[in-house]
Amino acid sequence: MLGFQLRHFSVSQSKLFFQSSKTLVFPLLSTLGIMFTDAKSQLRAYNASSSEPSKLLFRQLFENESSTYTYLLADVAHPEKPALLIDPVDRTVERDLTLVKELGLKLIYAMNTHVHADHVTGTGLIKGKVPGVKSIISKASNSKADLPVEHGDKIYFGNLFLEVRATPGHTVGCLTYVTGDGPNQPQPRMAFTGDALLVRGCGRTDFQGGSSHQLYNSIHSQIFTLPKDTLVYPAHDYKGFTVTTVGEEVLYNPRLTKDEETFKNIMENLNLEYPKMIDVAVPANMVCGLQDLMKKPSEASPC
Numbered sequence: 001m002l003g004f005q006l007r008h009f010s011v012s013q014s015k016l017f018f019q020s021s022k023t024l025v026f027p028l029l030s031t032l033g034i035m036f037t038d039a040k041s042q043l044r045a046y047n048a049s050s051s052e053p054s055k056l057l058f059r060q061l062f063e064n065e066s067s068t069y070t071y072l073l074a075d076v077a078h079p080e081k082p083a084l085l086i087d088p089v090d091r092t093v094e095r096d097l098t099l100v101k102e103l104g105l106k107l108i109y110a111m112n113t114h115v116h117a118d119h120v121t122g123t124g125l126i127k128g129k130v131p132g133v134k135s136i137i138s139k140a141s142n143s144k145a146d147l148p149v150e151h152g153d154k155i156y157f158g159n160l161f162l163e164v165r166a167t168p169g170h171t172v173g174c175l176t177y178v179t180g181d182g183p184n185q186p187q188p189r190m191a192f193t194g195d196a197l198l199v200r201g202c203g204r205t206d207f208q209g210g211s212s213h214q215l216y217n218s219i220h221s222q223i224f225t226l227p228k229d230t231l232v233y234p235a236h237d238y239k240g241f242t243v244t245t246v247g248e249e250v251l252y253n254p255r256l257t258k259d260e261e262t263f264k265n266i267m268e269n270l271n272l273e274y275p276k277m278i279d280v281a282v283p284a285n286m287v288c289g290l291q292d293l294m295k296k297p298s299e300a301s302p303c
């Protein structure tokens with residue numbers, strides 16, 4: 001009965017519903033295991049009210065072999081401490097889930113900025129180990145996920161949210177996730193740029209539908225327009241950096257401070273070797289992890 005009512009709520013109606021009776025509704029919904037039926041409602045499932053206090057817990061985690069950063073974010077002021085992981089790696093899933101457990105968080109999303117070519121995502125493994133976790137990736141990536149998102153979507157975890165920005169160029173479906181703009185959202189803002197913008201660098205553009213024209217424009221229009229103090233957290237670093245700011249990259253990025261023609265020329269002459277794992281990683285990540293590739297299509301989970 002309640003499920004029937006929820007299916008017929010519009011997004012704005014469901015937000016009102018949560019705002020007016022959240023203290024009753026959250027425990028009741030979890031107890032009943034009510035599932036939200038459309039993706040937009042699911043992205044708002046943990047949204048209570050923007051006037052409620054929020055407190056960001058943030059961790060930057062590193063995976064050595066692929067030099068990948070995974071990010072853990074949670075709203076620890078919310079009674080359920082809803083949390084999400086950005087760009088988890090298969091090899092470090094145990095470490096990440098142990099941390100989630102030790103901190104008393106409720107992991108709700110395992111999300112990727114794009115289909116990675118250098119490592120296998122941890123998303124599929126996480127879904128197998130933590131029931132209820134939903135996977136997120138861009139619709140434009142054409143890969144499997146519970147919640148395919150697109151530019152302009154908002155991903156709520158408690159009273160915090162991430163804004164979805166399309167930043168294609170390294171791959172066709174690359175996204176940057178940016179912390180919300182508004183009351184109770186972290187200041188300065190934080191941008192999780194995946195392989196679009198790296199510290200004093202950027203993602204390569206020579207495979208997976210890459211385009212230096214698109215990457216140049218994505219970074220200038222979607223990242224460099226953020227406030228100068230926005231913290232930039234990339235998916236990789238190969239030089240020992242951990243974080244930068246939009247202001248720093250606008251001034252000092254050796255590739256993006258150039259005009260587009262010079263940028264294209266730089267990108268065409270990077271002469272990087274193909275990632276060692278590309279032939280394994282890309283097909284696996286299209287179905288959110290290696291384990292699903294090994295199953296018959298009829299057994300694979302919607303990841």
Ligand SMILES: N[C@@H](CCC(=O)N[C@@H](CSS)C(=O)NCC(=O)O)C(=O)O
Pocket residue numbers: 066116117118195201202203204205236238270272273274275276277
């Ligand atoms: N050597 C590594 C791959 C290194 C690499 O190509 N990194 C990518 C991001 S992962 S696809 C990249 O865009 N690098 C840009 C740069 O300027 O370094 C491996 O074999 O995995």
